Amino acid sequence: MKKLFTLVLVLCSLATSAQIMGENEVYLKGELIDPKFNGGGIKAFSDYVYGFIDKSKIKQAGRVVFTFDIVETGEIKNIRIVEFKDMDFAMEVIRVLKQSPKWTPASRNGKPISLTIKFPVEFKMRVTTKT
Numbered sequence: 001m002k003k004l005f006t007l008v009l010v011l012c013s014l015a016t017s018a019q020i021m022g023e024n025e026v027y028l029k030g031e032l033i034d035p036k037f038n039g040g041g042i043k044a045f046s047d048y049v050y051g052f053i054d055k056s057k058i059k060q061a062g063r064v065v066f067t068f069d070i071v072e073t074g075e076i077k078n079i080r081i082v083e084f085k086d087m088d089f090a091m092e093v094i095r096v097l098k099q100s101p102k103w104t105p106a107s108r109n110g111k112p113i114s115l116t117i118k119f120p121v122e123f124k125m126r127v128t129t130k131t
Contacts, residue, residue, distance in 0.1 A: 032106065036103060049096050049121060050121075053093065058089050058123055061123055063120060064089055065121075070106065
């Protein structure tokens with residue numbers, strides 16, 4: 001009997017976990033339009049992140065929480081790690097974030113604005129056996 005250990009990526013529902021943080025929202029007037037990633041929102045971005053993470057660099061299950069700004073040009077800036085368990089995992093997610101395509105930035109009254117997003121990424125490891 002051979003045992004085969006396989007890392008299995010478990011997609012977590014980030015659409016409900018990721019948050020657009022708008023502390024200044026109370027003080028601003030006008031219609032806010034959320035940023036878009038490849039025509040979608042946070043779900044499209046989470047699919048992108050999970051699709052481009054190099055799973056071989058993940059050594060243990062864990063969760064990494066980031067905040068980052070989507071600036072007026074649509075670029076991701078000011079990536080900050082809020083919570084992490086495995087530094088290699090955190091660095092891999094940072095690599096993917098830095099290489100991601102531009103967003104369509106958020107806008108207020110038709111003008112692009114910078115917005116901060118809180119974004120969790122979670123991986124679980126599962127051992128499977130084959131006989």
